[in-house]
Amino acid sequence: MRLDLADLHLFLCIVDAGSITQGAARAHLALASASERLRRIEDDAGVMLLERHPRGVTTTEAGEALAHHARLMLRQQARLKSELQDFATGNRGTLHLYANTAALTEFLPARLAPWLAERPQLQVELKERTSADIVRSIAAGRVEAGIVSDAVSAPTLVLQPVARDHLVLIVPAGHRLASVGKVSLAEVIDEPFVGLAQGNALQEHLDDHARAAGHALALRIRMKTFAGLGEMVAHGVGLGIMPQAVAGRYRRRLGYRILALNDGWAQRQLCLCYGSWQALSSPMQSLLSHLGKKNAAG
Structure with a gap:
């Protein structure tokens, strides 16, 4: 059978109306067009689907079977359309960011x-x-x-731009730079540092700027989290660099000092x-x- 969804919709309109004339109107088709389409549906099915009466039509047994499956298929189409609409409007699917x-x-x-x-x-x-x-x-x-x-x-x-994201240097409370307001990375490049884990995007960014400033950072240890990095710095293991908002959040508990980095690359904004x-x-x-x-x- 070569029935399409428009055929099924027309057939159900006729069945539900009990009339070819009223069914054609529900399907927004001219009576002649609907009648010709219905004839092609029955020819394609190879069996009579409707019994014609002076006051309308009723389904044959075959017509009942077609109507049943037509309802299932049109409901499934509606579900599919709804799901695709969800994808289109961002309510379903996977976004990669x-x-x-x-x-x-x-x-x-x-x-x-x-x-x-x-x-x-x-x-x-x-x-x-x-x-x-x-x-x-x-x-x-x-x-x-x-x-x-x-x-x-x-x-x-x-x-x-969507958010401020300046990077700052954190140093132990007793460090010689603890009372300094701001420094450049070049001024502390020879100090021991605490870094973030291998593959961390921020650490790779810092490593690139360190090499541009003179040489790679001397990392004594790498930590997976900013909290762990702050703990190490607070205990004098080395210096650290992290976003200003993160540094401020942990400062009261850990007691390290925060210094501004005056390098241009550290004065950042996050951007879409x-x-x-x-x-x-x-x-x-x-x-x-x-x-x-x-x-x-x-």
Whole structure:
């Protein structure tokens, strides 16, 4: 059989109305067109589906079977249409978003949570990358969008600031620099440091700037979390670098000192990063709009 969904819809309209004339009207078809289409449906089925009477039509046994399956198929089509609409509007599917360390640990949890909670059928896959890696991936078309530091060069992409993300130096309370207001990385490049775990995007970013300032950081130990890094610094193991908001959160409990970094690359803002807004999928547009509005409201 070569019946399409429009055929099934017309057939059900006629069955439910009990009349070819009224069924054609429900299907928004001219009577002649509906009658010809019904004839082709019966010819294709190879069996009579409707019994014609002076006052209307009734289904044959075969017609009842077709009507039953037609209802199932049209309901399934409605479910499919609804699910596809969910994908199109960002309520279902999987979004892939790249973000640097600060965005993953500080910016996204509170900002992303309410938006994602309203979309129970949607998944978001977050991947931690350096800002430079994110920019390269977006420019190459491997990912739609990401969250990066504005210190990165992205001449062909859009950078939309959403949060302040300055990096600071933390030192033990008794350190010789504890009372200094600000320093550059070059001034402390020879000091022992506490770093973040291998592969951490922020640590890779710091390592690049350390080499540009003279040589690689002398890392005595690597920690997986900012809390662990702060503990090590507070006990005099070495110096550390972390986002200002994170450093402020742990300072009272751990007692280290916070120094501003006057390097330009440390005076950062977190930015939404993407190519063309029109090229973004609807779900990604919805997410980025939400993140941008949250910033404007704050």
